[in-house]
Amino acid sequence: MSTPEILKPALYAAEGTSTLPDHPSLRGGKCQCGYVFFPLQTYGCEVCGRTGDALQPVALSGGGMLIASATVHIHAGRTPPAKADVKPHTAPFTIGSIKLDDGPTVRTLLVDVDERALKPGQRMVSKLVSVGSGAQTIVDLRFTTAS
Amino acid sequence: MAKTLKDLRPVYVVGIGWHRYQPLSETPYVMLGLPAIRQALSDAGITWPDVESSYIGTGLLGMAAGRAMLKHLGATGRPLVHIENASASGSAAFRHACIEVAAGIADVSLAIGVDKPGVVQRAFTKTGIGNLADDAIVPFTHFALLTNEYAHKHGVKPQDVALVAVKNHRNGALNPNAHRQQERSLDEILGGKPVSGTLTALQCCPVGEGAAAVIVASEDAIKRLGIDPGRAIRVTASAASSEGAGAHAAADAAITKDTIADALKQASLAPTNVDVLELHDAFTVEELHYVEAMGVCKPGQAIHLLKEGAFDIGGQMAVSPSGGLIAMGHPIGPTGVGQIGEIAMQLRGEAGARQHKGAKVGLAHMVGLGAVCYVHVLQRP
Ligand SMILES: [Zn+2]
Numbered sequence: 001m002s003t004p005e006i007l008k009p010a011l012y013a014a015e016g017t018s019t020l021p022d023h024p025s026l027r028g029g030k031c032q033c034g035y036v037f038f039p040l041q042t043y044g045c046e047v048c049g050r051t052g053d054a055l056q057p058v059a060l061s062g063g064g065m066l067i068a069s070a071t072v073h074i075h076a077g078r079t080p081p082a083k084a085d086v087k088p089h090t091a092p093f094t095i096g097s098i099k100l101d102d103g104p105t106v107r108t109l110l111v112d113v114d115e116r117a118l119k120p121g122q123r124m125v126s127k128l129v130s131v132g133s134g135a136q137t138i139v140d141l142r143f144t145t146a147s
Numbered sequence: 148m149a150k151t152l153k154d155l156r157p158v159y160v161v162g163i164g165w166h167r168y169q170p171l172s173e174t175p176y177v178m179l180g181l182p183a184i185r186q187a188l189s190d191a192g193i194t195w196p197d198v199e200s201s202y203i204g205t206g207l208l209g210m211a212a213g214r215a216m217l218k219h220l221g222a223t224g225r226p227l228v229h230i231e232n233a234s235a236s237g238s239a240a241f242r243h244a245c246i247e248v249a250a251g252i253a254d255v256s257l258a259i260g261v262d263k264p265g266v267v268q269r270a271f272t273k274t275g276i277g278n279l280a281d282d283a284i285v286p287f288t289h290f291a292l293l294t295n296e297y298a299h300k301h302g303v304k305p306q307d308v309a310l311v312a313v314k315n316h317r318n319g320a321l322n323p324n325a326h327r328q329q330e331r332s333l334d335e336i337l338g339g340k341p342v343s344g345t346l347t348a349l350q351c352c353p354v355g356e357g358a359a360a361v362i363v364a365s366e367d368a369i370k371r372l373g374i375d376p377g378r379a380i381r382v383t384a385s386a387a388s389s390e391g392a393g394a395h396a397a398a399d400a401a402i403t404k405d406t407i408a409d410a411l412k413q414a415s416l417a418p419t420n421v422d423v424l425e426l427h428d429a430f431t432v433e434e435l436h437y438v439e440a441m442g443v444c445k446p447g448q449a450i451h452l453l454k455e456g457a458f459d460i461g462g463q464m465a466v467s468p469s470g471g472l473i474a475m476g477h478p479i480g481p482t483g484v485g486q487i488g489e490i491a492m493q494l495r496g497e498a499g500a501r502q503h504k505g506a507k508v509g510l511a512h513m514v515g516l517g518a519v520c521y522v523h524v525l526q527r528p
Contacts, residue, residue: 010277035392041276046392068299070291070344075283089283097292107292108279120299141279 004130004137007083011039012141014128016062019101023062023125024141028104030058036103062126063146064100069110069118071095085134096143098124111142118145151413152385155249159369159379160525162191162362163488168326168476170355171264176208177216180261183358183481184220187257191362193372195220198362199253201227204240204260205480207267216261234427235515236260237359238483242385242521244363254368260481261358269516286516287351290430291344293397297432298345301447305337305345310453311431312336312350312474315467318460319474321500324485326353326476350431352472359485376528380491384413384524389517397436399427402520404440407512410522416508418442421464423493423509425486428471434458437512438466465503468493486511487523494527 006014010027017025029040033048038060044051075091089109096110096118110118111129123146132138152158164186166179188195203213213227232239237260244256272281294308313333319325331349339347369376386409390398411418418441428434435449443464444452452458458466469475469489472482490509492498509525 008277008279011279039277043276068292068296070288070295070346072283072288072291072343073341074287074343076285089280093283095280095284095288095292097296106279107284109283120296 004128004139007086007131007138007140012126013059017059020061020063020125024128025059025062026100026106026126026141028058028060028102029055031055036060038100038104038106060100060102060104064098064124066118066120066122066124067097067099067105068120069094069096069115071115083138085136086131086138086140087133094118096124098143109142110144112144152245152249153383153413156251157366158245158248158363158382159366160361160382160487160491161364161369161374161379162187162193162360163491164188164190164360165324165485165488166358167324168355168357168478168481168485170326170353172356174356176212176261176263176356177219179263179356179358180216180259180360181219183261183360184257184259187360187362191364191374193255193362193374196223197368197372198223198255198257199225200244200247201225201257201259202240202244203227203229204232204237204258204484205229205262206231206233206236207262207265207479209265212261232519233515233517234429234477234479235483235513235519235521236480237485238511238513238521238523239387241361241484241487241523242387244361245382245385248363248365251365255362255364255372257360257362258484259358259360260484262478262480263356264354287346287430288343290432291342291346293436294346294430294432295344297435303447303450306333307450307454308345308431308435309333309336309347309350310450311428311434314453314459315428315471315473316349318468318501319470322470322475324357325470325474326355326357327470327474346430350473352429352477354477354479357476357478357481359481359488361484361487361491378495379528380494380525381528382523383526384410384522386410386413386522387520389519398518399433399514399520400436400440402518403437403512403514406520406522407441407510410510410524414524414526416524420508421510422506423468423490423503424464424466424512425469425489425509426467426471426512427514428467428473429477431473434466434471460501460503465493465506468498468501468503483511483513483521486513487525490525494525
């Protein structure tokens with residue numbers, strides 16, 4: 001069996017962090033000024049403008065708290081999938097806004113959740129799910145409720 | 148020290164005009180913009196050669212829409228510039244027209260917003276920085292998330308949030324320039340097509356086509372051109388800002404708070420002095436966010452005032468008497484200019500069935516993708 005292909009390797013990794021080893025980590029950045037952000041970029045810090053080596057990669061743990069959720073009922077899907085052989089998003093799907101334990105807030109799709117039972121404040125964790133439509137296994141990052 | 152608009156020479160709205168906001172049609176944009184401008188010229192009682200510069204707010208038409216339209220008024224050779232600032236394109240066009248007149252560089256300037264729906268790629272998708280799922284999170288889902296957060300935080304029910312749409316459709320039904328001109332019951336709004344989260348179709352603004360024009364002038368021009376000073380409405384503040392660091396989800400409300408406070412300070416007014424408020428209610432929850440950010444009431448309390456009728460025409464402060472973005476519509480370029488037109492009409496006492504009696508102070512608020520924020524205060528002299 002081949003290792004699954006990561007859809008967006010610049011944004012997350014299958015490996016967790018030491019605080020949350022069992023959940024994929026997110027590739028964030030930390031500036032000399034202390035600002036922690038996602039995703040990693042080295043164009044310049046949004047807080048202080050420092051650039052280059054002042055901005056260092058930091059693995060953000062895949063745990064956080066749900067701020068809000070919404071189930072999308074209409075989706076035009078004007079933008080093509082991130083890659084060929086990847087299933088397009090089809091409504092209904094649920095989006096969550098999650099404040100990561102390590103600081104930044106991210107928004108992405110939630111999986112394996114009972115949307116009626118979702119409540120802001122709930123604990124959420126990252127997981128990789130298969131999104132391929134062809135023979136190859138391609139995985140993408142999602143969040144789900146912590147068990 | 149830098150100056151505010153009020154420190155410069157006085158600038159007045161002297162002419163207003165529209166082409167109705169409507170669903171996409173075969174009408175070329177030129178024939179949306181020209182009727183609005185001709186109506187504004189006739190409202191001011193001046194002619195096109197009296198206009199010394201033009202600011203064209205447009206988000207979706209593409210490059211260089213202005214001269215191809217304006218030349219049909221008689222090509223005067225005067226300067227023109229296009230302003231794209233997402234939803235706030237028209238508000239930005241108005242601000243810069245005001246600044247030019249207040250600075251004394253022109254005596255009469257035009258702000259014209261004109262647009263037709265079209266697919267324009269948003270530049271933030273081309274920064275080279277990836278995102279987890281932005282292709283799945285369009286504006287209505289951004290605001291559905293904010294609705295969920297607001298409802299949970301303040302114990303507000305989705306059917307309460309939808310009351311914003313009941314009021315704004317009621318106002319829009321009285322506005323001949325509105326995209327949606329039909330009263331809607333709460334049941335109709337809640338029973339409509341589900342869009343995202345608890346938002347239904349009638350709680351989301353329609354994005355169609357249309358135009359709005361506003362002519363601003365100095366006191367010199369008002370005297371020289373014989374414009375009726377009794378119908379001139381002074382612009383007493385112009386404030387603008389963009390989002391600060393931190394990427395907070397409720398950035399629109401945060402910049403709204405600061406920008407409205409700045410504008411009211413410039414005009415030496417308090418939130419309670421505002422009689423007529425036009426705001427960026429692209430989605431129902433936004434009206435609640437922004438009146439609270441303005442300081443009209445404490446966070447979570449706007450719904451109670453709304454239920455009491457405080458935001459109705461004739462209430463404590465008429466909020467979006469035009470119908471707002473939800474009913475009047477949101478054709479992008481025209482939206483911010485149209486807000487100014489509505490407020491000028493209200494302060495002149497010429498708003499007919501939508502008139503908020505005794506209106507003396509109006510405030511126009513707009514946010515745009517980015518996020519950016521614009522606020523203008525208009526006052527009856
Ligand atoms: Zn920094």
